[in-house]
Amino acid sequence: MSAATQETAIRTGRIARTFIYVVLLVFALFYLLPFFVMLVNSVKPLSEITEGNMMALPKELTFAPWASAWSTAQIGVEPTGLRPYFLNSLFMVVPAVLICTALGALNGYVLTKWRFRGDTLLFGLMLFSCFIPFQIVLIPMARMLGIMGLAGSTAGLVLVHVVYGIGFSTLYFRNYYSAFPTELVRAAMIDGAGFFQIFWRIMVPVSGPITVVCVIWLFTNIWNDFLFGASFASGSKAPMTVALNNLVQSSTGVKEYNVHFAGAILAALPTLLVYIVAGRYFVRGLMAGSVKG
C-alpha cells in the first residue's frame, strides 16, 4: 500500500470533497469512540461512572483502577489482579511465536527451493488447517493434552498454538521465498553448499521483513486467543484474555467498571504497541493472511 502517491484519475468538486472529509472523520470517530470510552473511564472514580456521564472527561483523575486491575482485583477466587495472567500470556506467546516462525521458515524453504512431487497438496493441507473452526479439535485436544500430562499448563498452550500456527507461518515464508531467485540456490548447490548452509547463508539473511510480518501476526493472534485458553488452561494458568473475561463477568460484589476498562486496556496494550510501532507489517500480514501472496 505504499502506492499512496499514485495519481487518481477521479476529479471531485469542492462540495463533494467536503462531504468526503466529513464522512471519513465521522468514521474515524466511530472507530475511536470505544477506545476513548475505555481510556477516559479507566481514570475516573467509580461514582463518576455510575452517577455521571460515560463520555465526560474525569473530574477527578485517579490511577487507582489501573493499580487495582494490575495487582489487587478479584480474578475468579484470588485477589491477584491481572499481573500473573499477563505473565502467563507472555510465557505462552514468546516460545510459541519463536518455534512457529522457525518451523514456518524451514517449511517455506523446503516447499519453494526443494520441491518434490505432491508438495502443493501438502501445503494445501497445512493451509486449510488455518481456517478450520477450532471447535472440531477441542475434544481430542483436551484428551491429548491430558495423556501428555500437559493439561492446564502453559506448555500445553504453547504446543496448541504452535500446531495451529504452522499453517500461517508456512504460508508467509512460502509466498516470500517463492519470489526469491532459485538460480542463486542452484548455484550454491553446485558450489557444494548443503541444505542448512544454503538456508543460513542465503535464505535467512534476506528473511527480515517476512519474519517481522510473521512474528507480528502470530504474536497478535496468540495473545488475543480466548478459545484455547479458556478450554485448556483455566485457573491460575489462564492467559490474559481469559482472566480479563473472568474479571468483567464476575457476578459478585459491585461492578467496578473503571477497573474493567483499565484491565481491558492492559490486555490490549501489547498488541496495540506492536501495531503502533510496526503497523505497516501488521497490515501486510493481514493481507497475506487472506491468502493473496
Place this chain on the structure above:
Amino acid sequence: MAHQSAEVDFRTRLQNWIPKLVLSPSLAAVLVFVYGFILFTLYLSFTNSKMLPSYDWVGFENYRKLWGLSHWWTAITNLAIFATLYIVICTAIGLTLAILLDQKIRGEGMLRPIYLYPMALSFIVTGTAWKWFLDPGIGLENTMHLWGWESFEFGWIKDRNMAIYTIVIAAVWQTSGFVMAMFLAGLRGIDNEILKAAQIDGASNWNLYRRIVIPLLRPAFLSAFVILSHLAIKSYDLVIALTGGGPGRATELPATFMYSYTFSRNLMGVGASSAVIMLMTIAAIMTPYLYAELREKP
C-alpha cells in the same frame, strides 16, 4: 575409488532426504492434530459420548437429536442473521471508506491506522468496551439522557429480540477497517489508464465506479467474503464477552452451542456433531477458494 563413490552416493541421497525430514515434524503435527482430530471428532459424533468419549456407535442419532433441538435452531438462525449483516455491512463500509480514501485525501496516513487498529485488539477487549458502552444504565443511553435527549432509548443489549444486532455492531467495528484495507489495495492495483480513458469518453464518476472500478475489484470482494464468512462462523469470543450468549439464549451461535453442549451439559456426542456441521460449512466455502488460489500459481 569404489569406497569414495559410495560415500558421494550416500551424501547426495542424504541431501535428497533432508528437505523431507525437515518438513516431516510440521506435517506430522498437522496430520495428527488437525486431520486426525477431525476424524476423531467425526467418530465421536456417531457415538453416545456424554461427559467422556465413549465408543458405542449410535449412527446418526446425535444429528437427529441436534436438528430437533430448539436451542440449535436458535444458534443457526442467529448465525444466519449475524453472518449476513456482518458480511454485508463490513463490505459496504469497507468499500465506501476505501473509495473515499482513494480520492487523494490529505491525512490518509492518519486515518488508515485509525480505521484498522481494532483489528489488533482481542475480541474480549472489544466485547468489554461495547458491553458497557451499550449498557443502558451507564452507557450511550444514559449519556444521551444527560445531554438532554430524554426520550432516547437504546437497550438492545438487554433485549432478547435485538441483542444479536449488538454483536453485529461490535464485530463490524472490529473488522470493517480490515475490509477497507483489502479494497484499498485492490483500488491501488487498478491501472489508471483505464480510468482516464473512460473519463475522456465522458463517463461520470458514478458510472466510472459502477461500470469499471467495482467490477475490477471482484477478487477483493471474493477475498472479503471468504474471510468474513469464516470469521462469522468461528465467532465465539465476542459473544462470550459481549452477552455471554444471552439474554437467555438470544445470542447463542453454533460456536457457543458446541462449547456448552460438550463441556457444560455433558452431551459430547451432540457437541461433536455440531462441530462437524461447522467444519463442513467452512470447508464448503474455503476449499474451492484455496484450490483456486493454489492452482493459479505456477
